[in-house]
Amino acid sequence: MTAQLIPTLSSNLNLNKLPQHVAVIMDGNGRWAKQRGLPRIEGHRRGANTLKEMLRYCKDLKIKTLTAYAFSTENWGRPTAEVDFLMTLFERLLQKELKEMEAERVCINFIGDLSPLPPSLQQEMHRSMERTKNNRDIYFNVAINYGSRHEMVKACRKIAEKVQQGKISATDIDENMIAQHLYTSSSPDPDLLIRTSGEMRLSNFLLWQLAYTEIYVTDTLWPDFNHEQFEQALESFQQRDRRFGKKVG
Numbered sequence: 408m409t410a411q412l413i414p415t416l417s418s419n420l421n422l423n424k425l426p427q428h429v430a431v432i433m434d435g436n437g438r439w440a441k442q443r444g445l446p447r448i449e450g451h452r453r454g455a456n457t458l459k460e461m462l463r464y465c466k467d468l469k470i471k472t473l474t475a476y477a478f479s480t481e482n483w484g485r486p487t488a489e490v491d492f493l494m495t496l497f498e499r500l501l502q503k504e505l506k507e508m509e510a511e512r513v514c515i516n517f518i519g520d521l522s523p524l525p526p527s528l529q530q531e532m533h534r535s536m537e538r539t540k541n542n543r544d545i546y547f548n549v550a551i552n553y554g555s556r557h558e559m560v561k562a563c564r565k566i567a568e569k570v571q572q573g574k575i576s577a578t579d580i581d582e583n584m585i586a587q588h589l590y591t592s593s594s595p596d597p598d599l600l601i602r603t604s605g606e607m608r609l610s611n612f613l614l615w616q617l618a619y620t621e622i623y624v625t626d627t628l629w630p631d632f633n634h635e636q637f638e639q640a641l642e643s644f645q646q647r648d649r650r651f652g653k654k655v656g
């Protein structure tokens with residue numbers, strides 16, 4: 408992780424009104440590389456650094472949970488060379504960063520269907536989850552082979568099995584039970600979602616969990632998303648009036 412990142416002097420951040428859980432759709436790596444005449448994989452490499460810095464910054468601000476979208480169920484449709492590169496990059500990063508995550512008291516958790524991932528990557532993922540499971544400074548959820556619709560189908564199947572086995576009845580199913588069967592069962596819903604590179608869509612990310620999340624979209628491409636820009640997102644969040652459907656006027 409890089410040097411300490413403290414809110415800039417010009418910052419209007421209210422440290423008592425920060426989101427507890429920030430989710431991020433890290434988009435624009437390919438465009439960042441293309442603008443520089445580099446291969447797309449360079450954008451992914453740089454994007455990994457951005458994530459590392461963002462994790463550090465969240466920790467410094469005592470934001471409790473960071474959830475990052477790293478690979479969607481739809482991203483398998485990309486060229487094989489890019490997919491292979493990303494899988495190798497994830498594995499290398501885990502090998503390289505585990506010690507520091509342990510030292511920094513990061514609790515890493517992967518959300519998504521890990522079973523189709525390369526076995527050596529799965530091994531690193533389980534190892535890092537196991538080694539950091541008691542850390543409490545920051546919860547770091549990384550969505551890999553994650554798709555919200557797939558997550559919901561999986562939850563429905565698990566609940567239906569319980570009904571079939573007579574463990575619960577259909578009328579026991581409520582919002583809480585569904586939330587408990589999602590990958591995110593141990594996290595509160597995100598307060599703030601950031602999407603870089605200007606796209607105004609969710610791309611199958613946390614459809615259930617984002618029901619009342621504040622959304623911030625920036626044109627900045629993910630590899631260029633730095634702590635000043637993160638502060639701008641946080642300041643924008645602090646100006647929002649979160650009504651949850653309840654308040655009027």
Ligand code: IPE
Pocket residue numbers: 433434435436437438439477478479482493604
């Ligand atoms: C996000 O950047 C990273 C992943 C989806 C893995 P992209 O690779 O989608 O970059 P753009 O959107 O093509 O610029």
Ligand code: IPE
Pocket residue numbers: 432433434435476477478479482606608610
């Ligand atoms: C969303 O970005 C997925 C990740 C950031 C991992 P995409 O680049 O895959 O999304 P679309 O294709 O623009 O919707």
Ligand code: MG
Pocket residue numbers: 434435436
């Ligand atoms: Mg993209």
